[in-house]
Amino acid sequence: MAATLDFTPAGVLAGGGNPVAGLEAATATLRALYKPGSPRAEAAGFSVASAFDDALRTAIERAAPLSVARGVERDPSRGANWWGRWLAGVRDASMAVCDAYWCISPEALAAAGNGTVRLRLAGSLVEAIKWSACDRFSPDEVLWQRLSGLLVETVSADAGLIVGDVPGVAREFLRAVAYHSVGLDQLELDRALAMVHLVDTCVPFLSLGSAVSGAPQYVIDLGAGGAPQRRYSTGAVSQLCFAPWGADELLVGFERQLAEGNVPLVFGKLPRELMLEAVRRLRNQWSRTPPVRLRKRYAQDATVEITRGLLELRQVLAGEVRQLARVWRVCDLSRSGLQIRAASDPSGAWPDVGELLGVRFTDGEGWQLAVVRRLQMWPDHARLGLELVSRHPVLVVLDDGRLSIEALLCDQPARGEAVRLLLGPEEAVGTETVFMKHGGGVLKLRLLGEQPSPFGDARGYRLQVFQVG
Numbered sequence: 279m280a281a282t283l284d285f286t287p288a289g290v291l292a293g294g295g296n297p298v299a300g301l302e303a304a305t306a307t308l309r310a311l312y313k314p315g316s317p318r319a320e321a322a323g324f325s326v327a328s329a330f331d332d333a334l335r336t337a338i339e340r341a342a343p344l345s346v347a348r349g350v351e352r353d354p355s356r357g358a359n360w361w362g363r364w365l366a367g368v369r370d371a372s373m374a375v376c377d378a379y380w381c382i383s384p385e386a387l388a389a390a391g392n393g394t395v396r397l398r399l400a401g402s403l404v405e406a407i408k409w410s411a412c413d414r415f416s417p418d419e420v421l422w423q424r425l426s427g428l429l430v431e432t433v434s435a436d437a438g439l440i441v442g443d444v445p446g447v448a449r450e451f452l453r454a455v456a457y458h459s460v461g462l463d464q465l466e467l468d469r470a471l472a473m474v475h476l477v478d479t480c481v482p483f484l485s486l487g488s489a490v491s492g493a494p495q496y497v498i499d500l501g502a503g504g505a506p507q508r509r510y511s512t513g514a515v516s517q518l519c520f521a522p523w524g525a526d527e528l529l530v531g532f533e534r535q536l537a538e539g540n541v542p543l544v545f546g547k548l549p550r551e552l553m554l555e556a557v558r559r560l561r562n563q564w565s566r567t568p569p570v571r572l573r574k575r576y577a578q579d580a581t582v583e584i585t586r587g588l589l590e591l592r593q594v595l596a597g598e599v600r601q602l603a604r605v606w607r608v609c610d611l612s613r614s615g616l617q618i619r620a621a622s623d624p625s626g627a628w629p630d631v632g633e634l635l636g637v638r639f640t641d642g643e644g645w646q647l648a649v650v651r652r653l654q655m656w657p658d659h660a661r662l663g664l665e666l667v668s669r670h671p672v673l674v675v676l677d678d679g680r681l682s683i684e685a686l687l688c689d690q691p692a693r694g695e696a697v698r699l700l701l702g703p704e705e706a707v708g709t710e711t712v713f714m715k716h717g718g719g720v721l722k723l724r725l726l727g728e729q730p731s732p733f734g735d736a737r738g739y740r741l742q743v744f745q746v747g
Contacts, residue, residue: 287326287333291371297341298360301367304330304337305374312378319381324390324398327378331402334371344471349547361467369409376402380424400428400450407454411462412470414631416654416661423503425451430500440486440518452484453477455520458506459496460563464631464652472548472556476532479544480560483525486518493566496520522564529564533557573612580608582618585636585645586629588702588739592684594636595645595673605640615648615665621658628653628660634700634739635664636671647671647688647700667700667741674699675715676723678707687714691721691746698729700739712744722747 290307293300308330312319339345343352343361379387379399387395403425410418432447433440442452456477462470489495496506498518506520535542536554545553562568584604585591593599603624609617616637620628629635629650637646652663668688676683676699686700691714699714707725714721723744 287330288336291330291333291337297337298363298367300337301364301371304334305367305370308371308374308378312374312381314381316381319378320383320386322378323386324379324382324395327375327382328398330378331375331398334375335405338368342471344468344548344552346475346546346548350468350549365409365413365467369406369413369415372402372406372409376406376421396428396432396447397445397450400425400447403428404450404454404457408457408462408474411457412465412467412474414463414628414653414655416656417458417505419504422454422505425454426498426500426503442484443482449481452486452520453481455486455496455498455506456481456484456522459520459522460560461652463654466631468552469556472552473560475545475548476553476556476560480522480525480528483522483528485521485524487521489519494568523566525564526561529557529561533561573614575610575612575617577610578608578616581605581640582608583638583640584618584620586625586633588634588686588700591634591636591645591647591671591686592673595671595686608639609661615651615663618662618664620660620662628655629662634667635662637664645671647686668698671700672716676701676707676712677715678709678712683707685714687716688741691716693746696726696743696745697723699742699744701742703738703740705740707742711747714744 287304291297291300291304293303308327310318311322312327339347341364344350376399379395379402403421407418407421407425410421428447429440429451440448440452442449457474460473460477462473465473486498489497494508496519497509498506498520500518532542532545533554536550536557539550541548541550541553582605583602584606585594585599585602586604590599594602604620606618606620609619611617623629631650631653633650635648635650637648638644646666647668648664648666650662651665652661654661668686670690672687674685674687676685683701683705685705688698688700689696691697710725712723712725714723724747726743726745729741729743
């Protein structure tokens with residue numbers, strides 16, 4: 279007997295056992311049903327949109343690589359590309375649910391109950407903001423304007439304090455501001471999911487209120503809408519400041535328990551090491567003296583050639599590649615890095631956080647080595663924040679007596695000093711002492727260890743540290 283097709287929201291999202299296919303099918307279904315002014319949107323109404331909303335959250339929880347109920351659960355057949363598609367599918371489906379609500383006429387929404395509708399709309403907006411940040415997209419001004427509008431409709435105009443310990447639109451707004459404040463776009467997927475759960479746990483202790491003198495904080499202008507902006511003070515009456523410091527006592531308790539080897543019950547099966555890292559990062563981000571840039575930025579209007587990955591950089595340093603397809607523009611620079619505006623990439627995908635890039639100014643000489651620390655995407659371009667690893671990388675050969683390996687020397691070698699060398703993820707010297715061919719001579723090196731990377735070996739390189747003999 280033939281199987282019965284399931285066209286319910288949960289059935290569509292199931293994707294026949296393929297979560298990515300389910301997310302893409304749900305997005306296509308919602309986009310077809312919900313268009314502004316469409317009779318289909320009115321016929322489907324609030325009930326179908328909310329059913330997809332509920333089913334989507336369940337589908338995400340079941341398929342996510344990390345959850346409170348299951349801990350870490352990854353199918354070994356699913357690599358980085360598969361999870362990239364999954365995250366893009368989650369973002370697209372979340373946006374489709376959010377847009378579906380806004381395609382329904384005000385009369386139809388009013389019939390569903392204003393309080394229920396506003397909370398639903400706010401929740402869907404926050405989910406779309408969250409998943410867009412996780413997928414490295416820039417803050418969507420339309421989403422923030424809609425969310426600000428809902429808050430203004432719900433909260434009294436003269437409210438001087440908004441707290442997160444009562445369910446409602448104000449709490450959802452606080453959740454969105456909290457996500458915005460922690461830099462989800464700078465974290466890998468597992469770390470971002472761990473941070474999301476930690477932030478959700480802290481929301482009841484957060485608030486929006488008046489500015490605290492001298493403390494950097496995120497400022498929200500409800501009259502203008504738009505994403506929160508980081509400032510040192512507030513001037514306009516309509517502005518509210520994000521105050522996360524009430525959560526610090528809770529975070530201190532979490533950090534103590536995790537450092538002692540215990541996982542608080544609220545974290546379920548989430549890995550202790552991952553949650554300890556998240557707690558420490560969040561305490562740092564939400565302190566009254568959060569991290570600030572130590573080096574001044576200087577505006578630039580210059581172009582740079584770009585290589586992607588260790589192999590391509592080896593090729594250009596060896597003179598095997600003469601013409602490069604990526605010529606991007608520098609927006610600003612400092613002693614330790616630069617910000618780049620990228621117009622397009624021939625690969626069809628932007629460099630991700632943690633990726634290795636070679637950088638050469640078109641009016642200069644020599645290559646520099648950098649790693650992507652931040653990526654934000656727009657429909658037609660991307661901005662990349664790069665941290666310089668080496669200003670003068672040199673292609674060298676390491677020999678341990680068994681085999682020779684090409685590596686990139688990041689530092690000028692001096693007897694007794696440490697130097698960093700970049701190797702491929704599967705490349706490793708077999709002995710503690712190796713010899714490096716450099717500058718027409720041979721230097722003896724002693725392996726000191728490996729510089730840990732928050733991005734692991736998946737980015738295509740490893741950084742090892744040696745002492746020059």
